[in-house]
Amino acid sequence: MPAAAALAAAVVTAGVLAAPAASAATRPDTVQQGLDALVRTDGLPAALASVKDRSGRTRTYTAGVGDLATGTTVPVDGQVRIGSNTKTFTAVVVLQLVGAGRICLDAPVDTYLPGLVRGDGIDGRRITVRQLLQQTSGLPNYTDHLSDEIRYYEPHELLGLALQHPADFAPGAKWAYSNTNYVLAGLIVEKVTGRPLGEEVDRRIVKRIGLRHTYFPAPGEVAIREPHPKGYYQESPGAPLRDGTELDPSWAWAAGQVVSTNSDLNRFFTALLAGDLLPPAQLAEMRTTVPAGLPFPPGTRYGLGLVSRPLSCGGVYWGHGGSITGYETRGGVTEGGRAADIAVTTQPSDAAAVQHIERLVDTALCR
Numbered sequence: 193m194p195a196a197a198a199l200a201a202a203v204v205t206a207g208v209l210a211a212p213a214a215s216a217a218t219r220p221d222t223v224q225q226g227l228d229a230l231v232r233t234d235g236l237p238a239a240l241a242s243v244k245d246r247s248g249r250t251r252t253y254t255a256g257v258g259d260l261a262t263g264t265t266v267p268v269d270g271q272v273r274i275g276s277n278t279k280t281f282t283a284v285v286v287l288q289l290v291g292a293g294r295i296c297l298d299a300p301v302d303t304y305l306p307g308l309v310r311g312d313g314i315d316g317r318r319i320t321v322r323q324l325l326q327q328t329s330g331l332p333n334y335t336d337h338l339s340d341e342i343r344y345y346e347p348h349e350l351l352g353l354a355l356q357h358p359a360d361f362a363p364g365a366k367w368a369y370s371n372t373n374y375v376l377a378g379l380i381v382e383k384v385t386g387r388p389l390g391e392e393v394d395r396r397i398v399k400r401i402g403l404r405h406t407y408f409p410a411p412g413e414v415a416i417r418e419p420h421p422k423g424y425y426q427e428s429p430g431a432p433l434r435d436g437t438e439l440d441p442s443w444a445w446a447a448g449q450v451v452s453t454n455s456d457l458n459r460f461f462t463a464l465l466a467g468d469l470l471p472p473a474q475l476a477e478m479r480t481t482v483p484a485g486l487p488f489p490p491g492t493r494y495g496l497g498l499v500s501r502p503l504s505c506g507g508v509y510w511g512h513g514g515s516i517t518g519y520e521t522r523g524g525v526t527e528g529g530r531a532a533d534i535a536v537t538t539q540p541s542d543a544a545a546v547q548h549i550e551r552l553v554d555t556a557l558c559r
Contacts, residue, residue, distance in 0.1 A: 226552035227255035234545040242454035244531040258421035267419035275514025278450040283497025287474040313359035324373040325496035330361040333370040371447035378446025406452040423518020436518040458531035505558035532556035
């Protein structure tokens, strides 16, 4: 990625945690160093981070360039597509409805969507809401069968793609990541509430905890609303980077459509773990985990739309992570209230780059 390397220019904006200049000169910030390395060594166009300490004070960082064509700087705490972090938002809405007695976690999907989920080894009478949120339903992943056609997709169309293929395994038999689970969870929300999922996310989460830069894109909305770095993709490993910033995210819907910022994600996961979004019983259900496999690293456990990962300094942190055309995000919150989130402006094709992002989250949470 010669363009990225040639245009790389690091920028850091420090909040109230900023150290005096002399101290900063003798003790370089490890998060900034890590972001610089993601751009310089891993060849990512840009990297952004937000780190919050236990008292709520935040420091934000950027590295690289926001637009490879013009070399413009990266907007501080710019908006990005957060991909599968959306699953946690969807799960929270479902669990709020569980707490209100409108959904039962162990009820079959057919209770809410009668007759809709049928296929080869697939029966909505045998799959529970809990198994959807926990990724243990055995439903095939519709994104494995999407065409390259860029257009608007209805949620039922996405489900239909999945149901053309046999079940991966019997419900509850094991764990496997499938975006189809969250399309169904979103459809259940819409059936129970009678409102679009995006409106429920906005009303129940975004407005409730004051996420000022987070939204569920409207049907047909392809641009990102606020200042943002451009997101890039490669048609194949080693191919030139192409601008993928503007796209119709409907193919991700309840599994990955939300746009946010690193700081808003920190605020969201902090509020969630603090009990500001769910009653204690439902938060406990969300944090009840099973071992997870790919695409997560070893040691990861999956709850109900919430992921725990071990920290090098002991304990775990809670979050999810997301990958979507143009953007990759990783981060989460510790039990002690520290939060960190990192976004980069392409989906790394090199597994080592993803590991570097994961390690930098660990560094930010452990330092």
